[in-house]
Amino acid sequence: MAAYPAWDEDGARLIIAGLSHLEGAALPILHALQDEFGYVDPKAVPLIADALNLSRADVHGTISFYHDFRTAPPPRRIVKLCRAEACQALGCETLAQDLARDHGIVVDAHARSQDAVVETVYCLGNCALGPSALVEGELIGRVDANSVAALCGARQ
Ligand code: FES
Structure with missing residues (x-):
């Protein structure tokens, strides 16, 4: 994923x-702040409120209404793990269990500011070579718990 500059x-x-x-x-x-920094820092709230003559509560309300906005820096890396039918048949659920047990990486744990997160997706169009994962635009087939952990940088 793109590297974002620090909040400024x-x-x-x-x-x-x-x-x-x-x-x-x-x-x-x-949206522009999130595009630039990867998230909307809480320090932006008074700046926006002052510029638009809104209350801080109004700005907070807008941020929390739209689930797309992050208020903490995004994870350094997002690994998308396919858990659709064909990949299930090829062991993705066992992979997810092994990942949690052996590497402490819980799929879909919503800790957005960690170094890496693993998110469930449904079908990456690579069904014959499942379980499949997508990281930074690269499609990877026949992953296992060890290779997914390696894709995460083995840090959580
Ligand atoms: S079901 Fe996993 S890639 Fe299609």
């Missing part, structure tokens, strides 16, 4: 100033 208040102010003239500017600003 001056950079955030520029983004906000560049979009604050728009009608309904809160959403475009939040």
